[in-house]
Amino acid sequence: MYQRAILHLDMDAFFASVEIKKNSAFAGLPLLVGGSGGRGVVTSCSYEARRFGIHAGMPMAIALRRCPDARTVRGDYESYEQHSAMVTDIIGEEGPVFEKASIDEFYVDMTGMDRHVGCVKWSGELRQRIMRETGLPISAGLATNKLVSKVRAGEAKPNGSGWVAEGAERTFLSPLPVRKIPSIGAVTARKLSLMGIRRAGTLSQVPVPLLEREFGRMGREFHRRANGIDHRPVVPYSERKSFSSESTFQSDTIDVQFLLRKLRHLTAQLAFDLRKAGKLTARVTVKIRYTDFNTYTRARRIDYTAHDQQLLPLAETLFRDLFTRRQCIRLIGVRFDLLAAGHTQLDLFNDTQENSRLLLAMDRVRKRFGKDAIATA
Numbered sequence: 001m002y003q004r005a006i007l008h009l010d011m012d013a014f015f016a017s018v019e020i021k022k023n024s025a026f027a028g029l030p031l032l033v034g035g036s037g038g039r040g041v042v043t044s045c046s047y048e049a050r051r052f053g054i055h056a057g058m059p060m061a062i063a064l065r066r067c068p069d070a071r072t073v074r075g076d077y078e079s080y081e082q083h084s085a086m087v088t089d090i091i092g093e094e095g096p097v098f099e100k101a102s103i104d105e106f107y108v109d110m111t112g113m114d115r116h117v118g119c120v121k122w123s124g125e126l127r128q129r130i131m132r133e134t135g136l137p138i139s140a141g142l143a144t145n146k147l148v149s150k151v152r153a154g155e156a157k158p159n160g161s162g163w164v165a166e167g168a169e170r171t172f173l174s175p176l177p178v179r180k181i182p183s184i185g186a187v188t189a190r191k192l193s194l195m196g197i198r199r200a201g202t203l204s205q206v207p208v209p210l211l212e213r214e215f216g217r218m219g220r221e222f223h224r225r226a227n228g229i230d231h232r233p234v235v236p237y238s239e240r241k242s243f244s245s246e247s248t249f250q251s252d253t254i255d256v257q258f259l260l261r262k263l264r265h266l267t268a269q270l271a272f273d274l275r276k277a278g279k280l281t282a283r284v285t286v287k288i289r290y291t292d293f294n295t296y297t298r299a300r301r302i303d304y305t306a307h308d309q310q311l312l313p314l315a316e317t318l319f320r321d322l323f324t325r326r327q328c329i330r331l332i333g334v335r336f337d338l339l340a341a342g343h344t345q346l347d348l349f350n351d352t353q354e355n356s357r358l359l360l361a362m363d364r365v366r367k368r369f370g371k372d373a374i375a376t377a
């Protein structure tokens with residue numbers, strides 16, 4: 001059916017939906033996410049709030065004037081990143097090449113899949129799985145390119161899906177206001193309107209030279225888009241699955257104090273890399289290799305963390321469990337995996353304020369002077 005098959009997935013009112021999931025008392029109410037101070041801006045709002053003409057990017061003060069009863073919440077970027085990572089993981093597990101276009105938008109290239117499963121059926125199942133496992137609404141559009149699939153998903157919102165058959169791209173876009181075409185903003189739309197061009201279908205028929213005269217280089221692009229033409233590829237998403245580091249000794253050793261120092265150093269460096277990448281780990285693995293090259297590993301699952309406070313003692317425990325043979329060791333290694341996006345934050349951990357401050361201060365020093373600036377005691 002499709003030469004190219006591109007699925008666009010877009011979470012509905014993403015931040016607001018996460019807040020509603022976290023606190024069901026918000027369900028069905030106009031909810032605004034964003035700073036509520038004098039200069040706060042709405043970063044996301046529920047569909048109930050949109051009925052009042054409120055939209056993301058609007059000053060909070062104006063939004064509250066339009067809907068004084070709206071509930072407001074400051075927003076918690078970390079939990080949005082975590083939910084985004086959940087969706088990313090599900091899409092990644094399902095297989096094909098995909099692109100993460102933003103925290104809540106994805107393109108999946110399903111070209112060639114049709115013969116096996118059927119794109120429409122497969123994308124429907126993927127969407128259902130995301131909603132089931134994350135508890136969040138998401139809309140989907142399937143078409144032959146990124147542009148049309150994105151517009152189709154937008155038309156399906158909230159919480160819907162649809163597809164545009166190959167060859168029907170222009171017909172699908174034609175009745176839509178030009179504003180619906182990505183890259184045509186309010187200013188361009190106003191200008192087009194003054195030229196008598198309000199719908200994509202009209203825009204698709206305007207001679208390119210005329211558009212170029214008005215909009216420069218973008219004129220041709222608007223024309224192509226209005227005609228549903230888009231050759232942009234899906235850019236594969238790649239993300240580190242683990243952080244690991246190991247060290248081989250110049251001469252094999254049985255000196256436990258030396259080995260523990262080495263282990264703490266490796267673990268602290270790796271934890272620093274983890275924090276710098278904005279990640280948390282849920283599994284620590286320690287590896288040792290004896291003189292005879294026999295290699296052993298031990299791993300333990302933990303709650304998501306990037307704190308030295310939790311990682312250093314755990315690595316040490318794993319090492320002591322492993323190091324049972326009275327034999328020299330030639331290599332020691334540490335690995336963190338089962339990663340999630342997230343930043344070490346005070347309120348997330350049962351930790352004293354002093355410890356967290358110390359940790360942050362150490363990271364600042366490391367950032368300025370390099371990783372080796374601090375040897376952990």
Ligand SMILES: [Mg+2]
Pocket residue numbers: 010011012013014104105
């Ligand atoms: Mg969205």
